[in-house]
Amino acid sequence: MKKLQTIQEVLTFINETHLAFLYVSQEDCSVCHALKPKLIELLKKYPKIDLREVEADKVKEISAEYLIFSAPTLLFFVDGKEYLREGKFVQFKKLANSIEKIYSFEESQM
Known part of the structure; x- marks a missing residue:
């Protein structure tokens, strides 16, 4: 994953x-380090989502700029607009379902 x-x-x-996913972490955050590989694996199902x-x-x-108060924070943008925000304790099933809905909708519009 490329770092900005x-x-x-x-x-x-x-x-x-078009489909931008931003993973906001901190160097000394153990939750951030544990969540990162799971997120990378999840987003492999969605090749048009760019992750940074x-x-x-x-x-x-x-x-x-983005009102982030804790790490990790996950932000998903479609054409520059925030569509999804998850923080700290991420429920992966809920996250996966939300991404699937947004991605499917965007795919149907193309």
């Missing part, structure tokens, strides 16, 4: 990517 290093990279990724990671402790502006 600046707030400008984050903004560009979200605004220029940003470390909130390195790109501090991310917290103010």
Whole structure:
């Protein structure tokens, strides 16, 4: 998973990517490290979703820009608009169902 290093990279990724999934983590977060491989595996089913990671402790502006108060935070954008937000304790079945609904709808529109 590619890491975004600046707030400008984050903004560009979200605004220029049709299906953008942003994984906001922190370096010293054990939940973040445990969740990451599960998320990567889940998103393999959705090849048109682009996934990027940003470390909130390195790109501090991310917290103010997207109102992120804890890590991990998962944000899914469609054409620059936030459609899904999950934080801290992610329920993977719920997350998978939500992604499936959004992805299926977007696929039917193409």
